[in-house]
Amino acid sequence: MNLAPKYAYYPGCSGQSTSSEYEVSTRAVCRALGLELAEIPDWSCCGSTPAHTVDHVLSAALAARNLVLAKEAGFDTVVTPCPSCLTNLKTAVHRMEDPDFMDKVNKLLDRPFHGGVQVKSVLQVIFEDIGPARLKAMVKKPLSGLRLAPYYGCIMNRPPDVMQFDDPENPISIDKLMEALGAEVAPFPLKVECCGASFGVARKDVVTQLSGKLLQMAETVEAQAFVTACPLCQMNLDLRQGQVNMAAKTKHNLPVFYYTQLIGVALGLAETDLGLDKLIVSPRGILARIGQKQPAAANQ
Amino acid sequence: MQVIKISHSKNTDFMAQVERESGQNLSLCYQCGNCTAGCPYTFVYDIPVSKIMRLLQTGQKDAVLSCHSIWLCATCESCTTRCPNDIDVARIMDVLRHMARREGRVAERTVKVFWDEFLNSVRKHGRAFELGIVASYVGKTGRFWTDMELGPKALLKGKLAFKPHDIKGKQEVAKIFERFKEEYGG
Ligand code: SF4
Ligand code: SF4
Numbered sequence: 001m002n003l004a005p006k007y008a009y010y011p012g013c014s015g016q017s018t019s020s021e022y023e024v025s026t027r028a029v030c031r032a033l034g035l036e037l038a039e040i041p042d043w044s045c046c047g048s049t050p051a052h053t054v055d056h057v058l059s060a061a062l063a064a065r066n067l068v069l070a071k072e073a074g075f076d077t078v079v080t081p082c083p084s085c086l087t088n089l090k091t092a093v094h095r096m097e098d099p100d101f102m103d104k105v106n107k108l109l110d111r112p113f114h115g116g117v118q119v120k121s122v123l124q125v126i127f128e129d130i131g132p133a134r135l136k137a138m139v140k141k142p143l144s145g146l147r148l149a150p151y152y153g154c155i156m157n158r159p160p161d162v163m164q165f166d167d168p169e170n171p172i173s174i175d176k177l178m179e180a181l182g183a184e185v186a187p188f189p190l191k192v193e194c195c196g197a198s199f200g201v202a203r204k205d206v207v208t209q210l211s212g213k214l215l216q217m218a219e220t221v222e223a224q225a226f227v228t229a230c231p232l233c234q235m236n237l238d239l240r241q242g243q244v245n246m247a248a249k250t251k252h253n254l255p256v257f258y259y260t261q262l263i264g265v266a267l268g269l270a271e272t273d274l275g276l277d278k279l280i281v282s283p284r285g286i287l288a289r290i291g292q293k294q295p296a297a298a299n300q
Numbered sequence: 301m302q303v304i305k306i307s308h309s310k311n312t313d314f315m316a317q318v319e320r321e322s323g324q325n326l327s328l329c330y331q332c333g334n335c336t337a338g339c340p341y342t343f344v345y346d347i348p349v350s351k352i353m354r355l356l357q358t359g360q361k362d363a364v365l366s367c368h369s370i371w372l373c374a375t376c377e378s379c380t381t382r383c384p385n386d387i388d389v390a391r392i393m394d395v396l397r398h399m400a401r402r403e404g405r406v407a408e409r410t411v412k413v414f415w416d417e418f419l420n421s422v423r424k425h426g427r428a429f430e431l432g433i434v435a436s437y438v439g440k441t442g443r444f445w446t447d448m449e450l451g452p453k454a455l456l457k458g459k460l461a462f463k464p465h466d467i468k469g470k471q472e473v474a475k476i477f478e479r480f481k482e483e484y485g486g
Contacts, residue, residue: 013427013428013430014428014430016427016461016465017430017459017460017461018430018454018459018460019459020459042467042468042469043467044422044426044427044467044469044470044472044473045422045426045427045428045473047419047422048418048428049374049375049415050414050415050416050418050419051419051422052375052394053375053394053397053398053415054397054398054401054415054419055398055480055484056394056398057480057483057484058476058477058480058484061476061480062422062473062476065469065472065473065476104483107479107483108475108476108479108480108483109476110472110475154374154376154377154378155375155376155377158376158377158378158380158381159377159380159381159388159390160381168381169381192378193340194340194341194374194376194378196374197374197375197376198374198414199372199374199411200447201414201434201437201447202408202410202411202413202414202437203344203372203408203410203411204447205344206341206344206372209343210340239450239453239454240450242449243449243450277457278457278459280453280457
């Protein structure tokens, strides 16, 4: 099977640095699943949160430059791993359905956008194009004995009219994929609660409070690790876990995986392709125990 | 509790402007409080989000544009998702920040500076360069980097790029900002 790439791939800026493990594991897993991605040539920053707090036309223009490049390269679907990029790209497409708004955006661009491009998360593509059943059949190393807190973050599925994927209050795509890998998924009531987003630098107190709540809840539901799909969530929970512990006088020590890393582990992909060594809270202990003990729920 | 004399300060132009820029009908809000109940940031807000909606309905421009809440909203979309009247509340919060910026009012300077430095980085390189953003943030705020201890952790893991990645089309990106400034005086 050697299909031409179907998806234009938008990696996003954090994939080049703080979430490099998300980037490499996404590519490795997509390759293993037969999902061909073609990186958008010379893509630029989507503007992230800062742009939409300045102006909606500016924000849409920064996103749209990438949609134009994808279209010119012959693609009608753009996929991205990062929910923040996803939200910007999707909101731009959504707002540009209004011709007046599209005109304003095009005034800022060298080459105008004329529609005809849709945007999806890599998660959506893995969930819909491959699906839990096919994934399950490909598992080489079941994640048995691993109990996870599935954390989607606030904007992967909200608002529903724009994001158009999974449930805005109780999303289940990651749950289903993890169960297919043989992991046990804890009921996690804060699946879509905000982690403190990009306030880490300017208002660390906000992040330690909100991420602290998430870590506390993960321990309450007896999860051994988080599984997430968002670079900002991952950073707040993992890199800043020590700050949370300091602020709240707690002793959390929970690894925070990207869902792609865990798919990669279960598919038996090479460790170097999954960036597991980049996680700040070491996942070694937990990974070593995988398969040694059957999970409480799904014995197989 | 702060009491506002509505009749003295009702600004109808402001109300119309918020409605136009956000595309939302302010009078649809019936003050159920759902947005506030779900907002994870209420604990740091000086005015809860449902009360901002009420102040908007009564045209209280000064109170709304000078509050801290509009700078601390993370656009988590909880309010928008849960409003029973389909009001895009998060979009209104965004629009209030746009207006506050234009009027030069900033209740949370560090937040604004961080966002500005992020965009400066994008304007310069075409992509966000994290170390550079933090460096100029520290320069502008004169604030010793409160995240100092994270630096070595991230660097040891090879997670922070030392050099910006300039894209070929960085002029095109810079031009987006230039044209924005010409059109809107941003
Ligand atoms: S979008 Fe802003 S105002 Fe609305 S719930 Fe989230 S943080 Fe609160
Ligand atoms: S949820 Fe909607 S109707 Fe209820 S207070 Fe908030 S904005 Fe008003």
